Amino acid sequence: MASYRGHLMFSSVLGSAYGATGSWFLNLDWGPAMLGAGVATLGGLLPDLDSDSGVPVRELFGLAATIIPLLLLHRLRLLGFSVEQTIVLVALIYLFIRYGVANVFKRYTVHRGMFHSIPGMLIAGLGVYLVYNTSDEVVRWFVAGGVMLGFLSHLVLDELCSVDFMGAKIRLNKFAGSALKFWSPSAVATFFAYLLLFGLGAALWLHYAPPDDPFGPIFVRKLR
Ligand SMILES: [Zn+2]
Known part of the structure; x- marks a missing residue:
């Protein structure tokens, strides 16, 4: 597997290209373009959140705990919370991710398990799409797409080789073939990953369905 540093270098180059593409082809402002570059x-x-040890992982959880409430800010304001209430909620979400989610990950995930997979990538992308509530759908998909692109780059790097950028040494990884996957040897982990993906997919469906007719014309007409 590639090192933390290797992943960071690769995804930051990719992220910059992604941001530049967004500003060039989608005419995005520097804000959304750089946000896309950052999340990519x-x-x-992101996939290495499942590794149990090391300063980078702790740092990564700190970063995720900071960024997710920021992405949620707009949504919280729309829900009508006051400034003070929003600050309290943002702090609570930070603590929940930094300590709650981090502990769950530490206890229940296996390194390079279901979090290193294609469904894992889709979960991350859909999650960001649903959390990041902006009225501009292009920007919303651009940011969600950035996370998935970065995630995919990690899986590909893990899959293919152990890259040592410092020594420019590339060799085939002994774990090759275990990152770009659709299921893991653990049936329980696979089941929960797909359950989560299904839940997020359903939320996306409801998001696009007309509010008075959430299940679309097919189901509702039958029920009536
Ligand atoms: Zn990895």
């Missing part, structure tokens, strides 16, 4: 860079580190 972070996406490249």
Whole structure:
């Protein structure tokens, strides 16, 4: 597997290209373009949240705990919370991710298990799409796409080789063939990953369905 540093270098180059593409082809402002570049860079580190040890992982959880409430800010304001209430909620979400989610990950995930997989990538992308509530759908998908692109770059790097950028040494990894996967040897982990993906997919469906007719014309007409 590639090192933390290797992933960071690769995904930051990829993220910069992604941001530049967004500003050039989608005419995005520097804000959304650089946000996309940043989340793509972070996406490249995200799968290694499942490794139990090391300063980078702790740092990564700190970063995730900071960025997720920031992405949620707009949504919290829309829900009508006051400034003070928003600050309290943001702090609570930070603590929940930094300590709660981090502990769950430490206890229940296996390094290079279901979090290093294609469903894992889709979960990260859909999660960011649903959390990051902006009225501009292009920007919303651009940011969600950035996370998935970074995540995918991580899986590909893990899959293919152990890259040592400092020594420019590339060799085939003994774990090759275990990162770009759709299921893991653990049936329980696979089941929970797909359950989560299904839940996020359903949330996305409801997001696009008309509010008075959430299940679309097919189901509702039958029920009536
Ligand atoms: Zn990895």
